Amino acid sequence: MTIGRLKLYHYPATRSARVKWLLHELLDDDFDVEVVPLYEGAQYSPEYLQKNPNHNVPALEITLENGGKKIMLESGAMVSMLADLYPEKGLAPAAHTFSEARADYLQMLHYGTSWMDMMLWQIRIHTHLLGPDSDEKTIARYNSKFTQEVEPQLIARLERTAYICGDTFSAVDCVMGQNVLWATAYGLCQPPQFAEYLARLSQRPAFAKAYADLGDFSLAPPASTAQALADNFTG
Numbered sequence: 001m002t003i004g005r006l007k008l009y010h011y012p013a014t015r016s017a018r019v020k021w022l023l024h025e026l027l028d029d030d031f032d033v034e035v036v037p038l039y040e041g042a043q044y045s046p047e048y049l050q051k052n053p054n055h056n057v058p059a060l061e062i063t064l065e066n067g068g069k070k071i072m073l074e075s076g077a078m079v080s081m082l083a084d085l086y087p088e089k090g091l092a093p094a095a096h097t098f099s100e101a102r103a104d105y106l107q108m109l110h111y112g113t114s115w116m117d118m119m120l121w122q123i124r125i126h127t128h129l130l131g132p133d134s135d136e137k138t139i140a141r142y143n144s145k146f147t148q149e150v151e152p153q154l155i156a157r158l159e160r161t162a163y164i165c166g167d168t169f170s171a172v173d174c175v176m177g178q179n180v181l182w183a184t185a186y187g188l189c190q191p192p193q194f195a196e197y198l199a200r201l202s203q204r205p206a207f208a209k210a211y212a213d214l215g216d217f218s219l220a221p222p223a224s225t226a227q228a229l230a231d232n233f234t235g
């Protein structure tokens, strides 16, 4: 079965930027993007909840050639599937056969979208989204865990090779690059290896396209909607 068209539901500088970046790598601008204004609560509209009951971005709507639609709701699954769908772009080691490169690629893709995500998300929501329910101890715990356990593993890789899974850019870097940007915004990833990594990534035209809307993002929601968002937010 072949894909007719792809549409990404996106908000600047969030986890949907991972997928937008990869889509630019694979398809240049040949896909659709709809911004979901998260700070206005658009993710809770009945229309959007029907597409995505998790009320978040990204959501990837795949229109099939027969007119049918399939929606995906996890950035890691989207990155994994899209990179495999365009093997000629060389952004993922070949599937369907064992290789150490493939095992390492999947390991780091899932590390980025689950383990690292969990820490960064806790830091983010307790710093900027939970309002009076914020807990300083949670922020401190995950800051310390991220600095002491995650960063040394990434630094060791970046000291050996230019990218997370070797000297060649791969789809994992769309996840890790976004995670490092996210971590940096919260005062993490301070050692110079991270700035050097981001400098390498930012030379890519697809990176520039994916983050062209960075200026539309603020870490905290505007005061006018912050309380309503915190009241609705389920964490």
Ligand SMILES: N[C@@H](CCC(=O)N[C@@H](CS)C(=O)NCC(=O)O)C(=O)O
Pocket (backbone or CB within 6 Å): 014, 015, 016, 038, 043, 054, 055, 056, 057, 058, 073, 074, 075, 076, 113, 233, 235
């Ligand atoms: N596991 C999901 C998480 C997506 C997610 O939580 N996105 C955040 C932005 S980074 C969001 O849209 N939050 C809005 C909300 O939860 O109301 C993924 O990686 O795709």
